[in-house]
Amino acid sequence: MTHMDKIVDFTSYRKAKLMLKATYEQVDLLKEVLRGRINEDTASVHFSELASHAQLLHRTGRLILTGCGSSYYAALVGEYVLEEIARIPVEVEYASEFRYRNPPMDRNTVVMAVSQSGETADTLAALREAKRRGHMTLAVCGAAGSSIAREADGGIGLSLQPEANVTSVTAFMGQVMLLTMLALYLGRMRHLSSQRGERMIRELQKMPEVVRRALSCESAVCSLVARYADMRNFLCLGRQYLYPVALEGALKLKELSHVHAEAFPAAELKHGPIALIDADVPSLVLIPRSAVYDKVMSNLEEIKARGGPVIAVACEGDERVAVQADDAVFLPDVPDYLQPLVTIVPLQLL
DSSP: OOHHHHHHHHHHHHHHHHHHHHHHTHHHHHHHHHTTTEETTTTEEOOGGGGGGHHHHHTOOEEEEEEOHHHHHHHHHHHHHIIIIIOOOEEEEEHHHHTTOOOOOOTTEEEEEEESSSOOHHHHHHHHHHHHTTOEEEEEESOTTSHHHHHSSEEEEOOOOOOSSSSOOHHHHHHHHHHHHHHHHHHHHHTOOHHHHHHHHHHHHHHHHHHHHHGGGHHHHHHHHHHHTTOOEEEEEEOTTHHHHHHHHHHHIIIIIOOEEEEEEGGGGGTTGGGGOSTTOOEEEEOOSSTTHHHHHHHHHHHHHTTOOEEEEEETTOHHHHHHSSEEEEEOOOOGGGHHHHHHHHHHHO
């Protein structure tokens, strides 16, 4: 081994340790995001930062979320949860594309910039373009004093310390949690019943402990690492809420493990990606306990029929997955809209 090889190995080892530390710190991150924001009297959450914009948010007819990398994938989760719970039409755009486009937007369209650092050049440029065109802008940002946080009309923050690691871990979890809480906030402002709001609050308050339980999958993930360490190509498949998680998981495999990984909606497997499957291309299949469960299991069976190894991430007690997958990681069962917060954990550890 050359001196340079030793430096590269040490750098990769240090990077992995920092990422593992950050993964475990996400339990405290969720507690911090929730702290002071739960309002049981109104069966909602409280964002003091948005109080002066409540009237405009109430009549918002469309949200455009924009970001880059992991923040873009968190925004995709936000699209699902905001449309389901707040019933507001949402579009998600890569900031690098949105800044150069001229899409039609009426005056009730709100543009939301999602960024960990608050200094992402493309996201900042997209925010400025939206403001130039006269639209209200919001920020979901990890740094309160950042350019994006300062220039947006309003925002909700994570108060993240800069990660000592190029591969961000905590931002995705925190952004998804904040966007989920924003969906509750906007939903209660519009149509969501107090009973549904109360139930969501109880479910959100449980999430730090649920994620702590999910972290106990580390030993199972370590076994997977030993088995698949020599593989150089992976497919990551998910549907609905878990499709953005598959994208984030593939990104983490590329960034940290330096292997080729691609993510697809599971239903798109038959439209091209299935041609890549063989014994040397494992598939990470994220299996929700939801209306599309049988559909995803059908995809799993298609992969197995073509000799592809399947690593399943599924809910505890799923005996069908235990029998059919080559390997499986089992996680606490939560409602559909909270599954991204749990399912991302083993992908970060992997």
